Amino acid sequence: MTLTTHATLGAVIGHAVGNPVWAFILGFISHFAIDMVPHGDTGLADNYKIHKVNRKRAVAYVVIDGIIALFFVLILAxxxxxxxxxxxxxGIVGSVLPDLIIGVYEITKTPLLEWFNKLHFFFHDFFVKRKGDVPLYYALLAQIVLIAYLQTKL
Ligand SMILES: [Zn+2]
Known part of the structure; x- marks a missing residue:
């Protein structure tokens, strides 16, 4: 999912539980749960990791995603x-932290985070591996609708 989706869900969870520790823990868990929904980024990720083509496109996607998430969180706040x-x-910290850890792993390839990388993609690819992915364009539209709904809960 986009970081904006993760962050908005984390914000709503934090708002709902009203306790910072639980906000973090449940935000963190929510990342894996919502990442299981196929969301169109398999092509980008495979091009980056496996085929090693159009890598700048994947990097640009991640950078734009991160900055939009930052702007959106600031707008909410x-x-x-x-x-x-x-x-x-x-709630926001917990919900986006898994992707930060994945980014650190991707850059360093440290064996210390290999287990976390496997765990993350076990959930991320759970349905995509079995049923295939959805087009990125539709996935982004669906996330905009989800974000529009979630922000009403704040
Ligand atoms: Zn993730």
Whole structure:
């Protein structure tokens, strides 16, 4: 999923549980759960990791994704009367942290994070490996709809 989707879900979870520790833990778990829904990025990831073509496109996608997520979180924080900025923040941190760890693994290839990489992609590829992926364009539209819905819960 896009980081904006993960972050918005994390913010809503933080808002709902009202406790920073649980916001972080449940935000973290939510990452794996929602990543299981096929979301169109398999082609980008395979091109980057396996075929090693169009790698700049994958990097650009990740950079744009991260900056949009940052902007969106700032918009939420500055336009909403967030009851607890603490739980809001920890929900977001937990929900996006798995992809930060994956990024660190991707750059360093450290054996310390290999297990986490496997765990992440076990969930991420769970249905994609069995049923195939969906077109990225539709997946992004679906995520916009989901984000539009989720932000009403803040
Ligand atoms: Zn992920």
């Amino acid at each position: 500055n336009t909403r009367d967030i009851a607890s900025m603490n739980t809001f923040s920890w």
